[in-house]
Amino acid sequence: MSNINLDEFVKEWVDLSNEYKHLETTNINYLDSLENLELLQEQCMKQIKHQRYRMQQISKSVKQYINSKRLTTGENEKLIDLNNNLLKRKAQLYEIEQGLPQKNSLYLKIILGNVNVSILNRSDKVRYKDDYEKFKLILNVIGLLLSFLNIIVNYRALELAFIFLLVWYYCTLTIRESILKVNGSRIKGWWRLHHFISTASAGVLLVWPQGEPWQLFRTQFMLFNVYISLVQYMQFGYQKGVLYRLKALGERHDMDITIEGFHSWMWRGLSFLIPFLFIGYLFQAYNAWTLYKLSHHTDATWQIPVLSILFLVLFIGNTTTTMLVIPQKLRGRIKERYRLKSLSWAMKARRQNKTRDETTINNECSSNNDRYKAE
Numbered sequence: 625m626s627n628i629n630l631d632e633f634v635k636e637w638v639d640l641s642n643e644y645k646h647l648e649t650t651n652i653n654y655l656d657s658l659e660n661l662e663l664l665q666e667q668c669m670k671q672i673k674h675q676r677y678r679m680q681q682i683s684k685s686v687k688q689y690i691n692s693k694r695l696t697t698g699e700n701e702k703l704i705d706l707n708n709n710l711l712k713r714k715a716q717l718y719e720i721e722q723g724l725p726q727k728n729s730l731y732l733k734i735i736l737g738n739v740n741v742s743i744l745n746r747s748d749k750v751r752y753k754d755d756y757e758k759f760k761l762i763l764n765v766i767g768l769l770l771s772f773l774n775i776i777v778n779y780r781a782l783e784l785a786f787i788f789l790l791v792w793y794y795c796t797l798t799i800r801e802s803i804l805k806v807n808g809s810r811i812k813g814w815w816r817l818h819h820f821i822s823t824a825s826a827g828v829l830l831v832w833p834q835g836e837p838w839q840l841f842r843t844q845f846m847l848f849n850v851y852i853s854l855v856q857y858m859q860f861g862y863q864k865g866v867l868y869r870l871k872a873l874g875e876r877h878d879m880d881i882t883i884e885g886f887h888s889w890m891w892r893g894l895s896f897l898i899p900f901l902f903i904g905y906l907f908q909a910y911n912a913w914t915l916y917k918l919s920h921h922t923d924a925t926w927q928i929p930v931l932s933i934l935f936l937v938l939f940i941g942n943t944t945t946t947m948l949v950i951p952q953k954l955r956g957r958i959k960e961r962y963r964l965k966s967l968s969w970a971m972k973a974r975r976q977n978k979t980r981d982e983t984t985i986n987n988e989c990s991s992n993n994d995r996y997k998a999e
């Protein structure tokens with residue numbers, strides 16, 4: 625130690641300070657790019673708004689034109705082309721929007737405050753959705769075990785732990801689904817409302833006092849949960865398959881074949897799942913009926929009619945929405961086709977950009993490394 629001179633430390637510090645200057649320049653470049661990025665995002669949003677406005681005007685004028693006269697065959701063909709182009713452009717605008725930040729919903733603003741939850745990268749979006757599906761799967765397995773255990777053992781603390789888990793699970797789902805919605809998910813309003821209603825139902829169950837009516841309903845409720853957990857496991861299989869295929873679509877070249885393949889797989893998946901879903905809905909209606917009968921019990925409390933109404937609302941909402949999904953999917957085939965195609969174009973373009981960026985970064989890194997090695 626005695627051989628080392630203090631000047632050497634000073635020299636090292638001077639070296640480090642020179643490197644810091646390089647870091648400062650990089651940081652300035654980074655901040656400039658961020659500012660540019662915000663500017664470009666604003667421009668994109670304005671142009672999307674403009675495109676949508678013009679498309680609306682065109683559609684309106686076309687409608688007026690169709691109503692004003694009989695169309696010739698040539699005009700009809702032109703109209704079909706125009707409609708297809710409008711659909712394609714809608715899908716393209718949706719895809720562009722996926723890379724831009726979106727505003728939070730009121731619910732997210734209340735829960736999370738003013739923090740931006742937009743995910744700008746497509747693969748991160750897919751990962752987040754994947755994570756959401758896995759979260760549901762894990763919690764369902766825990767729910768299945770707990771409800772099964774509750775059928776075997778009648779112990780209040782275990783029962784409360786399970787119901788509390790339901791409150792937390794559904795509440796978390798509402799937050800995650802709101803984040804998914806901000807990031808372009810087309811999840812229907814009903815499924816989100818369904819999870820809000822489920823949170824409320826679990827809350828009411830939590831404060832339902834022990835007594836004869838609860839004991840009469842308890843086993844039926846636990847069996848219902850076992851069944852729902854099993855159905856949700858099947859749903860997980862279906863959603864995972866959809867996600868996997870959508871991801872794969874972006875990597876194929878022959879879109880027509882793969883889109884057809886995707887649709888035939890989807891219909892097979894749906895026709896397997898839907899009977900089980902409807903049995904679940906009938907179970908919900910049966911719960912509503914049992915609770916309605918229990919509400920006439922001498923020891924009945926307010927929780928029983930409230931839960932009966934909530935189960936009835938779930939039965940009606942679920943049945944109607946699932947019945948509407950099928951015709952909607954049939955009608956939306958062309959729209960979906962363009963959405964999938966534009967998804968593939970967008971993914972291809974991003975992959976090319978990524979490869980180009982990686983090459984540039986690699987080149988920059990290797991020149992920096994050379995510089996450091998030389999030092």
Ligand code: COA
Pocket residue numbers: 753804808809810811812815852855859862863866894897901904905942946949
């Ligand atoms: N919960 C959460 N998200 C759902 C959902 C649900 N129940 N149903 C659909 N979604 C999502 C899809 O993942 C998709 O998301 P994305 O835009 O991020 O890719 C979006 O909503 C649009 O889906 P859509 O094309 O309308 O339907 P799908 O083919 O994905 O699923 C069903 C159709 C019928 C299989 C699905 O809606 C379902 O499982 N419904 C039953 C739910 C239920 O009844 N639960 C209670 C059990 S008793």
